[in-house]
Amino acid sequence: MNMQIIKMNQGRKRFLKTGPLKDFNNWLTYLAELKSFLSLQSGFQIVGGKVYFELSSEDQFPKMMLEVIGLPISLEQNALILADLESLDVLAHKLLGFDIFTLDFDQLLKIAWGLKRTLEASLKKQQGDLSAIFHIVFDHDKIELHFFRQKDYIQNQF
Numbered sequence: 001m002n003m004q005i006i007k008m009n010q011g012r013k014r015f016l017k018t019g020p021l022k023d024f025n026n027w028l029t030y031l032a033e034l035k036s037f038l039s040l041q042s043g044f045q046i047v048g049g050k051v052y053f054e055l056s057s058e059d060q061f062p063k064m065m066l067e068v069i070g071l072p073i074s075l076e077q078n079a080l081i082l083a084d085l086e087s088l089d090v091l092a093h094k095l096l097g098f099d100i101f102t103l104d105f106d107q108l109l110k111i112a113w114g115l116k117r118t119l120e121a122s123l124k125k126q127q128g129d130l131s132a133i134f135h136i137v138f139d140h141d142k143i144e145l146h147f148f149r150q151k152d153y154i155q156n157q158f
Helices: 024-041 105-124
Strands: 006-010 013-020 050-056 059-069 081-085 088-094 130-139 142-149 155-157
Touching: 013 024, 024 050, 024 059, 024 105, 050 105, 059 081, 105 130, 105 142
Parallel strands: none
Antiparallel strands: 006 088, 013 059, 013 081, 050 059, 050 130, 081 155, 088 142, 130 142
16 A cells, blocks of 8 residues: 655644444444534534544544534533544545445455554654554545644543
């Protein structure tokens, strides 16, 4: 696989995050439920059209996230988490030849974890470790992988 990583700076972002998705193939249903909650039961507004999936070596299942704006509120009864991501550098890789309409999620996860291990081995020699957390980003029909350096990935949860 040809690994083309683009380094870009990302400003501060606020996300509304679900709990672990045990059925990744059913992400559209989870997305509809999350959007319904946002529009009917919260004061948050969705920013942009991207859908983020947070993966971590500590969690077996991905968590879905939408970027939002709005004031922090208590979300305990909804099993949702509000998280702020500080401004940081992102190492982004576009998955060419993949789209969300013909996606095999098992294959996507294998590619994402394989690329993370390759990138970790490459960066460890020169610039330090990657964070255990990374994102799969669906931007309409495009898919990107976003990786963070360990010292830079700062997430505050309310």
